[in-house]
Amino acid sequence: MYEIVISLYTLGVAVMSLFNDKVKKMWRGEREAFRVLRNSVDPGSRYVWFHAASLGEFEQGRPIMERLRREHPELKILLTFFSPSGYEVRKNYEGADIICYLPLDTYFNARRFLNLVHPEVAFFIKYEFWWNYLHILKRRNVPVYSVSSIFRPNQVFFRWYGRTYSNVLKCFTRFFVQNEVSRQLLAKLGITEVEITGDTRFDRVLQIKSQAKSLPIVEAFRQDYKVFVAGSSWPPDEDIFIKYFNVRDDWKLIIAPHVIGEDHLQQILSKLKGKAVRYTEATPESVADAKILIIDCFGLLSSIYGYGHVSYVGGGFGVGIHNVLEAAVWNIPVIFGPNNERFQEAQDLLASGGGRQIDGYQQFESLINSYIADDSLRKADGDKAAQYVSSKAGATGKILSAVKF
Template identity: 25%
Template sequence: MSRLFYTLIFYLGLPLIVLRLLYRAWKAPAYAKRWSERFGFFTGPSDSQKSIWVHTVSVGESIAAAPLVRKLMEACPDHRIVVTTMTPTGSEQVKKLYGDSMFHVYAPYDLPGSVSRFLNKIQPELAIFMETELWPNTVAACHKRNIPTLLTNARLSERSARGYQRISSLSRNMLTKLSFIAAQTEDDARRFTELGFPKARMKVTGTLKYDIAVSQELRTEGQSLRVQWLSGRPEHARIFIAASTHKGEDEQVIEAFQSVRDSLPDTLLILVPRHPERFNPVYEQLSGGGLQVSRRSTNDPVTPETDVLLGDTMGELMRMFAASDIAFVGGSLVEHGGHNPLEPAALGLPTIMGPHVFNFAEVVQTMEQAGALATVHTAAGLARQTAYLLADREACLEVGKAATEVMDRNRGALDQQLMLSMALLDK
């Protein structure tokens, strides 16, 4: 497929894209706002300060990029950092991470006019794309303007590689226009080279996700929440968090939790759905099933009678991890590829995931081999592993210690990726 044909298909598909936005806005009203930004229409910076563009997709990538963004802010005080996202939740996360210190807009759709308007307004001297966020027209426009491009923290699953292979002429043309790739693993690097990217412009740096910095303030806030939420319960009461769950997964978590409560009746479940549009349906599912539910968004009190705290807010997941004893990371009991297990690991939490972890296969394997993560395949398996860890405090602490050691052993990608960014900026 040629880029011209790809662009034509994109233009013809615009009505469907708009309909999809309307559908998503029906579920999550934030999708109805700021449409003009997606087409490159926005008020750009009022001065001519040089800029570095960092593109993330949503919440996970925004959090992963945060250490690099902060390092860039320190190393390049004469540059404006522009961070873009594709989703309202990602946008909200960027605002919470940086406040007014960051210029933020939605990334433009991958159409020549939209991309051109965007680049004209921010005038980047370097474009950094996180993980697998690549768009043919965007990469081509940067290449034409001699803007260096870095695909950093890059990962490419076998499934994604097969998808790129099906449009090999388009993907090869796009990849070869990138200036450099900082791959997470040797397997990721191999897949990129098999698609045609030159080995000479690639380096395996590891993943930024191991460089998660957890402040003492966050730990203290988490412990304060824990004391508040367990008030009135016996001293042995524990908190089990199920994070970033998807449709079809909540039911399995609830089933597992109810089984755990047969032997550990004072356990509190924190359930955090992945997407905001699911907050209300999950609440109705929980309360309709006879469970006593408190909503975090409305500051409902968590009493000894509360079964489930619904984490229906944005930007608080790490605090909730810090308040918990063990974590299940979602998107893994259903075929979504799993979400980031290193976030709970950074807080020393034993972690459980389902079998569908292709988005984090290397990380999961590393954690599993170190005894920091357990894989389960069913709700019954989740119940058994959860009950075991909650009942055996010593085993729980041992697994949590292994998680901390995994994080410590694998740090270092941040410094390498910063050096690559600075080298490209100086070219």
């Protein structure tokens, strides 16, 4: 049954690649992966394989890869992605020796891939559970670890119709999960090689903060103003905070939209009142008197939060909120929309007081007004956010201390 599903999926991807550029990149990348491996794998080297679905999972695996490289320079790292949104952004990442797409999980592809690489250890980040790859790794006695994984009762593994597929979980040598609920759910399937280590993203955001570089354009824009930073925003988010800051001149606004496309950028610009400058077109002189700075490129948001006094993380009125930890680590309050129940860190931030949920414009207006009127309240919420992040650090060390190379 699984092979039939994968075959149908493969056919669907092939057809969609004719009409969608993102799918086309994935389709081509998966087919080119074998050529990349043939040309790059050194048969005399020892490889550790990390697989991340996309960019978010990569960030979770990154602290482990970088610490592994420092502590075991004799090992080489293979990094694979499933999604173009991960591969296209990190294909030149210097922390890995080989980077490519993961070919679709047919038995033939999995066997061919593993015959080329011969990994000594494999790490699958968070949600990746590929039947053929994992079963072949198990048969070859290759240790496989699931990192920063999190499980919920409504997942297929814990439904009556998913019992057969749940056997894929028994291919893992050990699970490093985020919480107690995940441990209990796995125990119901008879899986006991489980350790609650938390999420490696906490280590990653602390690392980003410690290595943050100054951004002269953002510094010239901020000056002595208070700054509201909206990260990974979507149109429903923008309708709320733009409406508010359009009528305030005492704060400046930085918008880093989730989708950086010309149509979306023009849509944002059409809603704004006051001088707005795009980051890629900015100079220190041109942003000095601007009211809004639009970040129209990737890779800056995690550092830009450091220039803010209050943050907003988008997605909570649609697809689900994005990375709240990147903002929280900078000692600033984190605001987000109502679609956050599936995100443990958002729930924890709400409980700690470092995060605030808003359901619409009126709540947003009331909250920001309270922060402006009471600076000590704003700072206290920001400190709670940062304290929460610090309290959850250390997953990377726990994981690597349990893995033998």
